[in-house]
Amino acid sequence: MIHSPRRIALVALPPLLALLAAGCQSPPSRLYLLSSIPATPQSQAAAASGSSRPAPAGAHANGPVIGVSVTIPEYLDRTDIIERTSANELKPVYDAQWGENLAVTAARTVSDNLATLLPSDDIMMLPSRSRRSFDYQVNLDLTRFESDPQGVSTLAGRWSISDSEGVEKASGHVLRKEPASGTGYDAMAAAMSRNLAAVSSDIANALQRLPAQSMSSAASPPSSAARARR
Numbered sequence: 001m002i003h004s005p006r007r008i009a010l011v012a013l014p015p016l017l018a019l020l021a022a023g024c025q026s027p028p029s030r031l032y033l034l035s036s037i038p039a040t041p042q043s044q045a046a047a048a049s050g051s052s053r054p055a056p057a058g059a060h061a062n063g064p065v066i067g068v069s070v071t072i073p074e075y076l077d078r079t080d081i082i083e084r085t086s087a088n089e090l091k092p093v094y095d096a097q098w099g100e101n102l103a104v105t106a107a108r109t110v111s112d113n114l115a116t117l118l119p120s121d122d123i124m125m126l127p128s129r130s131r132r133s134f135d136y137q138v139n140l141d142l143t144r145f146e147s148d149p150q151g152v153s154t155l156a157g158r159w160s161i162s163d164s165e166g167v168e169k170a171s172g173h174v175l176r177k178e179p180a181s182g183t184g185y186d187a188m189a190a191a192m193s194r195n196l197a198a199v200s201s202d203i204a205n206a207l208q209r210l211p212a213q214s215m216s217s218a219a220s221p222p223s224s225a226a227r228a229r230r
Helices: 005-024 041-049 102-117 185-208 224-229
Strands: 030-032 065-071 080-086 089-098 122-125 136-147 153-163 168-178
Touching (some): 030 185, 065 102, 080 136, 102 136, 136 185, 153 185, 168 185
Parallel strands (some): 030 089, 065 122, 065 136
Antiparallel strands (some): 136 153, 153 168
């Protein structure tokens, strides 16, 4: 039986295409996350005793409920790692990715940082499925949160703290540059994490200066029996 050259070529074409496709596939991406500050023995002890800050009479032993949200520019809010190469140019990294969208890992990191710095307060990352009301809400609105090819991480933006009625109680602007302590994307992520740790410390200090009483657990009005004993 004689096979035409054209038929042989058609039969051999699918395996050849599969081989070419396999050769063109990029290696699996390495995944990275931002890291929070480590818990200290002092913060662990404060969490156990509920004494990270003095509370007025009638305050909840575990402090106020605090919601935390972080927003970043849309071009950064993705799993792709983006490097800024100039004032007008951004370069995506193809062999490394964030393990989750950058805004999510940033909000998780700030929430964990505040939970460590204010261990007696109830810190919740937003958005949350919980229907609990918040005594304070922390908003960190970042206009820049990226690194350059030299590994220098830049964080710029504004943070604010609002009460349960949406009234702003404290705010501040932040601009930080943190060089990486080594090469590679792990060092880059660590430098970005240190920037978040610094702004988390500023926010924690501002929260400590606000009334510690939880609005949702404020002391209820005395009963008639209690008034009679006065």
